[in-house]
Amino acid sequence: MIELEAVELSWPDGQGGRVPALRGIDLRVAAGEKLVVLGSNGGGKSSLLKLLNGLVPPERGHYRYDGQQVDAARLADRSFARRLRQETVLLFQHPEAMLFNPSVREEIAYGPRRLGWPDVEAQVEHWARELRLLPLLDKPPHALSGGEKQKVALAALLILRPRLILLDEPTASLDPRSSGWLVDFLFDHPATVLTSTHHLSMAAEFGSRCLVLGEDHRLLYDGPTEAALADLALLERANLAHRHRHRHGAHGPVHAHLHRHDHGHVPEG
Numbered sequence: 277m278i279e280l281e282a283v284e285l286s287w288p289d290g291q292g293g294r295v296p297a298l299r300g301i302d303l304r305v306a307a308g309e310k311l312v313v314l315g316s317n318g319g320g321k322s323s324l325l326k327l328l329n330g331l332v333p334p335e336r337g338h339y340r341y342d343g344q345q346v347d348a349a350r351l352a353d354r355s356f357a358r359r360l361r362q363e364t365v366l367l368f369q370h371p372e373a374m375l376f377n378p379s380v381r382e383e384i385a386y387g388p389r390r391l392g393w394p395d396v397e398a399q400v401e402h403w404a405r406e407l408r409l410l411p412l413l414d415k416p417p418h419a420l421s422g423g424e425k426q427k428v429a430l431a432a433l434l435i436l437r438p439r440l441i442l443l444d445e446p447t448a449s450l451d452p453r454s455s456g457w458l459v460d461f462l463f464d465h466p467a468t469v470l471t472s473t474h475h476l477s478m479a480a481e482f483g484s485r486c487l488v489l490g491e492d493h494r495l496l497y498d499g500p501t502e503a504a505l506a507d508l509a510l511l512e513r514a515n516l517a518h519r520h521r522h523r524h525g526a527h528g529p530v531h532a533h534l535h536r537h538d539h540g541h542v543p544e545g
């Protein structure tokens with residue numbers, strides 16, 4: 277379903293230069309696969325999801341979605357770009373930017389209405405019930421909590437019946453029940469799903485296949501999630517684990533430890 281070949285992407289640095297975001301990325305993802313994308317701040321996770329959503333074309337290399345080349349020329353074709361973004365939805369890390377309608381109801385209904393789909397009201401009720409948003413349907417989205425906004429943005433995407441779901445740090449502001457719902461929902465969903473996260477403790481729940489982006493914006497690892505999480509040298513290289521000294525009790529001995537971010541201490545050697 278997704279093929280990336282030697283993909284390079286950079287962004288303007290605001291001073292006339294460019295900052296690299298993705299370098300030499302080769303990737304093949306089959307329909308229905310669930311992948312988790314790990315990497316430190318600035319590694320390129322969001323850039324990868326934006327590229328797959330057709331928000332930005334590769335600068336070099338190739339992106340093929342369902343065998344179709346996605347490049348600047350194709351994305352300039354508005355009907356192609358609209359269909360790509362309906363099929364490959366992206367939940368932003370900060371969903372405020374996605375919410376612009378006067379009520380939650382209209383927010384969720386917006387996409388299907390633009391596409392002229394029938395029975396939008398029933399679909400809105402369905403997704404509002406799934407995400408426990410029914411009591412909020414008539415509220416303005418800006419008056420919601422961070423987690424509620426995230427769920428509204430998610431409902432507005434899921435109603436589009438996507439084939440590729442791209443989630444950028446989706447559990448950052450979700451409570452445990454909502455995070456648990458999301459994990460179960462994605463597991464059962466037929467769509468291909470790529471989820472980026474810093475939360476190593478959640479990584480295995482988002483996918484049995486893991487991509488690790490290095491600080492040099494290259495793909496450091498593509499393989500089983502469990503093996504990645506057990507590979508401390510890999511996590512340290514990707515800046516997902518750090519080395520520090522750790523004192524056991526007030527007067528205890530001091531050991532060097534590798535600390536997997538948001539996980540327990542792992543004694544060295």
Ligand SMILES: Nc1ncnc2c1ncn2[C@@H]1O[C@H](COP(=O)(O)OP(=O)(O)OP(=O)(O)O)[C@@H](O)[C@H]1O
Pocket residue numbers: 287288289295296297315316317318319320321322323324
């Ligand atoms: N729209 C943009 N304009 C300019 N630079 C950008 C833009 N988006 C990303 N960058 C830069 O590209 C690089 C990769 O950023 P990206 O947001 O993809 O990383 P990330 O892995 O998602 O990071 P984080 O974990 O902090 O969200 C960074 O150096 C970042 O500053």
